[in-house]
Amino acid sequence: MYDSKTLHHQFKDLRLAEKLSYSIGEKITIVPSEIKCLKSTKRSSIYKLLIQKQNGYHPIIFKVYDSKAYKNEVEINIYKKAYPILKEFLPGIYLIETVKNETWVFMEFVNQIRGQLTFSPYHFQYIIPSIAKLHGQTFESRFKKDKTIWKDWLPVYTSMKKNRIKYMNQTIDLLDAAMRDNRINHIIKPYYPSLIKLYNQGPDFFPELIENGSSITHGDLHMQNICSKKVTQNTPWNIQLIDWESAKYSPVWFDMVVLVELLLGFRKDWQPNAEKIRTQCVQIYVDEMRKYGITFKTNPMTLYEMAYLQRTLERGLHTQLRRVADNREGELLSYHLEKISTWGKELGIYK
Known part of the structure; x- marks a missing residue:
């Protein structure tokens, strides 16, 4: 500095x-x-x-x-x-x-959405169209049309298998350490045997995510990285995104689960209506993607759940366990574990 x-x-x-x-x-x-x-x-x-x-x-x-x-x-x-x-x-x-x-x-200089108004589930309708536009304009063949621009520097998800295996192996080590940690072993213990079996089947749990299309994804769509010069309650927002260090060419649904599920995890007041919020956000995204000629072969809500599980097993659980090990808050640890168990059983990977 x-x-x-x-x-x-x-x-x-x-x-x-x-x-x-x-x-x-x-x-x-x-x-x-x-x-x-x-x-x-x-x-x-x-x-x-x-x-x-x-x-x-x-x-x-x-x-x-x-x-x-x-x-x-x-x-x-x-x-x-x-x-x-x-x-x-x-x-x-x-x-x-x-x-x-x-x-x-x-x-x-652009203002972060955070701090300009009290964000509610209603406001997702002002952000998701911009995310869909980013995805739609760089989807599959449209991305490949400009391949000389992205060549040699933009990560491609399907080429990152070794890195994803490394993180999953580190997560297994963190789970083992958590079982010896009196602060959180009672939280981990009910999930531990199934998680270890699950991680040994990785790193790719849902080929459907690749099959349903990839694009440029931002990778870190939390409220501090979503900006607009001026936001109001009832008019469209001109969205700009900052902090692109996690950008890559990857399955489109990863951005949606970061945007929506991160807020659902932290906003306990939203959780009684979580399923309704997810459904509405997914429908907005599907409708917007259709404007760019993009439809999905697999049920969109299933893709959303798959994307959440894949991303959480790759990095989300690792991040929360690392935070606890470093004596910081792991606020989403229980949330991730519950979702891995519930959605994992529904999708047949968690037993």
């Missing part, structure tokens, strides 16, 4: 205000006293800058990627190479600079 004084000097040395002026289309200046770090990790740092234009002051986002320790290749190339195809789903990209071992990206 840089301090604001250091960044200000680097901006001057690299003549970044001039470069931004050219890309934005009018003269701007960067206000040195308004350089604020919003988030910093080993992988990247995010800053909010204030620029002065003719009509006043405007915030923009400046993101620094450590390209030496972490390649961050996927997200950088989403902004650099795939922008012409995906720009309606992204904030505006003003400038990308390589500075020593770092990649600097200057982009439009």
Whole structure:
């Protein structure tokens, strides 16, 4: 992470205000006293800058990627190479600079949905059409038409089998450790024998997910990564998505279960109506995908459940068990276990 004084000097040395002026289309200046770090990790740092234009002051986002320790290749190339195809789903990209071992990206500031209103199940209808449009426009043959753009940097789900096996083996180790952990062994014990049998059958539990089609998926559709300049209760939202580091070419239903099921898991007040919420969201998605000529051979609700189980067995359960092992909250652990048991029995993989 840089301090604001250091960044200000680097901006001057690299003549970044001039470069931004050219890309934005009018003269701007960067206000040195308004350089604020919003988030910093080993992988990247995010800053909010204030620029002065003719009509006043405007915030923009400046993101620094450590390209030496972490390649961050996927997200950088989403902004650099795939922008012409995906720009309606992204904030505006003003400038990308390589500075020593770092990649600097200057982009439009967009507000997260979170914090703009109290989100309710009703509001899914304003987000799902944009997700379906992303999927529809990059679905199967449409993705392959632009294969030179994605070549060599975008992960393809079907080529990631070794990595998925690795995570599942780690999950087995975490389950073994959990059985020795007095804090959670009573939670794990009823599920443990069936889970071990299930993991030994992996990593691919439902070929139907591949058979029903893949596209570009964002991979991390929680409320902090879904943005819009302005949201209201009763008008369509212009959606932009941020933090694309988990993007890949994968079964389309993975995005839907992250978007919907993550909120259902955390919002206990929604759970009495969970089945109704899922059904309505799936129907919205199916109707929207039909606009792009896409229909599904397998029952959509079955695909939704399959996608949840596949993704949870690959990463979701691993994440929750790791959080507990690291003395953090594993808020969704019980939720995942119950769903694996219930839906797994319905779909014939959990015994």
